[in-house]
Amino acid sequence: MLRDTIKTETVAAMKGGDRPRTAALRLIAAKIKDRDIELRTGKPVEDDDALVVDVLQKMAKQRRESIQMYEEGGRTELAEQEKGELAVIEEFLPQQMDEGATKAAIEAIKAETGAAGMKDMGRVMAELKARHGKELDMGRASGWVKESLS
Incomplete structure (x- = not known):
C-alpha cells in the first residue's frame, strides 16, 4: 500500500x-x-x-x-x-497521462457518450475522472475538454 x-x-x-x-x-x-x-x-x-x-x-x-x-x-x-x-x-503519484493520451481519452468518451457541446461537459468530466482520475491532473484535463467541446 x-x-x-x-x-x-x-x-x-x-x-x-x-x-x-x-x-x-x-x-x-x-x-x-x-x-x-x-x-x-x-x-x-x-x-x-x-x-x-x-x-x-x-x-x-x-x-x-x-x-x-x-x-x-x-x-x-x-x-x-x-x-x-x-x-x-x-x-508517490502514479505515472501521469501525457497530453496526447489525455486528448485521445477525451475523444473516446465524447464518442461513447454522444457529447456534442458545452452542456455535456459535466458528463464527460465525470466519466474521465471515473476512468482516469489517478493518472490525470483534472485541472488541465478540464481545459482540454472545454476546447474539445467548443
Whole structure:
C-alpha cells in the first residue's frame, strides 16, 4: 500500500539524515492523517490508495501554484523549497497521462457518450475522472475538454 511505502521512506530519510525529504514526507503523512480524520464520520473508504493519491494530487497542485507565485514575486528560495517538496510528492503519484493520451481519452468518451457541446461537459468530466482520475491532473484535463467541446 502507498501509505506503508510513505512510512518506510520517512524512516529511511530520517536514518539517512535527509532533513528536507523527512520534512516533506512528514507533511504528506500529516495531510493523509487529516483526511482520515475528515472521513471518520462518513462511510469507510474502499480503496485506501485512491484516498492517498487524491491527497497527493491536491498537495502537488498546491505546490505548483505556490512555485508560480513565489517565482513571480521574486522569492526564489521559497520556490526552491516548494520544488523540493513537489519532487518528493510526485515520487508517490502514479505515472501521469501525457497530453496526447489525455486528448485521445477525451475523444473516446465524447464518442461513447454522444457529447456534442458545452452542456455535456459535466458528463464527460465525470466519466474521465471515473476512468482516469489517478493518472490525470483534472485541472488541465478540464481545459482540454472545454476546447474539445467548443
